[in-house]
Amino acid sequence: MKNYLKENWYILLNQWWRGEIRTKQTPEGKIARKIPINIDKKGALIRESFLLKKMQWKLDFIPELLETGDGRFEYKFIEWKTLKEHKILDKNIFTQLVEIAYQLDKLWIFHGEINRPTGNVIINSEWKIFLIDYERWKLLKEWDSKNLRMIGQFLASQKLFDIKDFVIFIKNNPSSQDLKDYLLKNVI
Numbered sequence: 374m375k376n377y378l379k380e381n382w383y384i385l386l387n388q389w390w391r392g393e394i395r396t397k398q399t400p401e402g403k404i405a406r407k408i409p410i411n412i413d414k415k416g417a418l419i420r421e422s423f424l425l426k427k428m429q430w431k432l433d434f435i436p437e438l439l440e441t442g443d444g445r446f447e448y449k450f451i452e453w454k455t456l457k458e459h460k461i462l463d464k465n466i467f468t469q470l471v472e473i474a475y476q477l478d479k480l481w482i483f484h485g486e487i488n489r490p491t492g493n494v495i496i497n498s499e500w501k502i503f504l505i506d507y508e509r510w511k512l513l514k515e516w517d518s519k520n521l522r523m524i525g526q527f528l529a530s531q532k533l534f535d536i537k538d539f540v541i542f543i544k545n546n547p548s549s550q551d552l553k554d555y556l557l558k559n560v561i
């Protein structure tokens with residue numbers, strides 16, 4: 374079996390049971406490569422790169438995809454830190470997270486792991502948020518504000534507001550354009 378992990382010219386950043394992330398400095402900036410551990414594990418990464426490719430022109434919170442092939446893909450490395458490292462959920466980050474969840478809901482795309490976002494939310498040096506890790510994404514069969522509900526549960530677990538208000542609101546207003554304003558006025 375081909376060993377996908379013998380790519381030592383990339384620096385190892387992260388390893389998990391299905392594969393690893395390596396990074397590399399290029400003249401155009403740092404890039405990240407997501408690599409499956411072996412051929413059996415490449416399905417999820419093919420699905421992830423499919424979504425990134427289809428959506429990168431629509432969604433400005435996913436890193437730019439540079440190359441794909443054989444389960445691996447390369448995309449831009451977002452410099453700075455994850456929410457896990459940052460630890461502070463201020464109004465700016467809150468707003469961007471809600472907006473991201475809402476944009477995915479509008480496309481009927483469920484992120485899959487947006488309830489545990491800390492490692493998958495990256496903040497760049499200009500305080501812009503990127504959401505990564507679409508291995509478990511799903512196209513929903515009907516409108517469902519699932520991403521918003523889940524990000525709401527996460528935000529509620531951070532004790533920012535009462536989750537009940539958030540859930541009632543998004544159930545009653547699934548396509549409201551004013552959602553962000555409402556949340557900012559009433560929830561924080």
Ligand SMILES: Nc1ncnc2c1ncn2[C@@H]1O[C@H](COP(=O)(O)OP(=O)(O)O)[C@@H](O)[C@H]1O
Binds near residue numbers: 388451455506507
């Ligand atoms: N494009 C990227 N820019 C910056 N960091 C990244 C990027 N892609 C992945 N990472 C880092 O690697 C970690 C794991 O990547 P992720 O896609 O979430 O895989 P996993 O399935 O292991 O959670 C992230 O938490 C993040 O710290």
Ligand SMILES: [Mg+2]
Binds near residue numbers: 492493506
């Ligand atoms: Mg992750």
